[in-house]
Amino acid sequence: MILLFGMRWLRKAILRAAGLIPLHDEAAAFAKNTAAMRAANSSAPAKAASAFLIPDKLAFAASFHITMLEGAEVVFLVIALGAGGPLAPAAAGAALAALTVAALGLALHRPLARVPENTLKFIVGVLLSAFGTFWVGEGAAVAWPGSDLAILSLIALWLIVAAEMVAVTRARSTHPAVVG
Amino acid sequence: MPPHNNRPAPLRWLRAIALELYGLFVDDGLFAAAIVAWLALTLIAAHTHLSPRWRALALPAGLAAILIESLLRFTNARRK
Numbered sequence: 279m280i281l282l283f284g285m286r287w288l289r290k291a292i293l294r295a296a297g298l299i300p301l302h303d304e305a306a307a308f309a310k311n312t313a314a315m316r317a318a319n320s321s322a323p324a325k326a327a328s329a330f331l332i333p334d335k336l337a338f339a340a341s342f343h344i345t346m347l348e349g350a351e352v353v354f355l356v357i358a359l360g361a362g363g364p365l366a367p368a369a370a371g372a373a374l375a376a377l378t379v380a381a382l383g384l385a386l387h388r389p390l391a392r393v394p395e396n397t398l399k400f401i402v403g404v405l406l407s408a409f410g411t412f413w414v415g416e417g418a419a420v421a422w423p424g425s426d427l428a429i430l431s432l433i434a435l436w437l438i439v440a441a442e443m444v445a446v447t448r449a450r451s452t453h454p455a456v457v458g
Numbered sequence: 459m460p461p462h463n464n465r466p467a468p469l470r471w472l473r474a475i476a477l478e479l480y481g482l483f484v485d486d487g488l489f490a491a492a493i494v495a496w497l498a499l500t501l502i503a504a505h506t507h508l509s510p511r512w513r514a515l516a517l518p519a520g521l522a523a524i525l526i527e528s529l530l531r532f533t534n535a536r537r538k
Contacts, residue, residue, distance in 0.1 A: 282493055285521065286485055289528060298536060347478055411518050418500045420517060421510030432518060439522045443529050450533045 280358035281414055283351075284406025291400035292440055296448040302395050308388070315340060352376070359409070404440060408432035489528040496520045 293299045315336050352372050360368035412429050415422055422428035465473070484490040500517050 281497070281521070282484075282490060285493060285525060286490070289489065289525060290485060292529060293532060298533065350479060407521070411521060414497055414500065415514060415517050418504040418513065418517070419510060420500075420504075420514045422514050423511070428514070435518055435522065439525065443526060447529050447533045450530070451536060 279354060280406055281410030283354060283358070284403050284408075284410050286403075287399050288403030288407050288436065288440055291396055291403050292443050292447065294396045295400060295444045296451065298447060298451055304393075304395065311340070355406075400440065404433060404436045407436045411436075486528050486532070488531075489524065492524045492527070493521065496524060 290299070294301050318336055352375070356365070356368045356372045360366075408429060409432075411432050412422065415428075424431065496517075500513065500520075503513055503516075
């Protein structure tokens, strides 16, 4: 699971770094979605009875959708990382991250447009792929050279592969295919 | 109108949730399927006489090859 997740992130981060898919523009996405939600909200005012419980159904639905989706990712990661035993530290790390994000959200009240999202995803993709590879190997009784230190070699391997593939895919995308 | 729009709301919600969860793991179906297949082979190989050292080399090499193939396939599709 962690490997599928990590390699998917890494693949996407490589394609973004190579310019083959657009970088995620948090500010533009925020502006577009809030405009769409404001337009939808003004055309469908909330009923008085339900407005008491949930004053803004659209905002509630959007928040629930985002939190559920991102929360599911966190749950998968915590289970994957904690499955081997250290579930409590993994869950504590996730809880701390949730508190930090909530505090940042309350304090800033706007999208974190300056966070280098693709760089973060690139690094996380490398780490998840390396840890995922290591743990799959452990489960399959693979004899890693250097035992636990093999994780460092796997991180280096995924980093080299990813960096090389950014260059290769970027070069290939700028040279048109030869037809014939 | 697609047929699934006629389904009851709870079924549509479940379908949407299932699609969102599927999307967490899968962008490129062939890529995900290849990873699962390689992991299955790795687990099967654990019950063979193949050396654990060789399997330690084959596991990351195969996964890296799968990633490279998926990226090159994506690039080739964009060039056509």
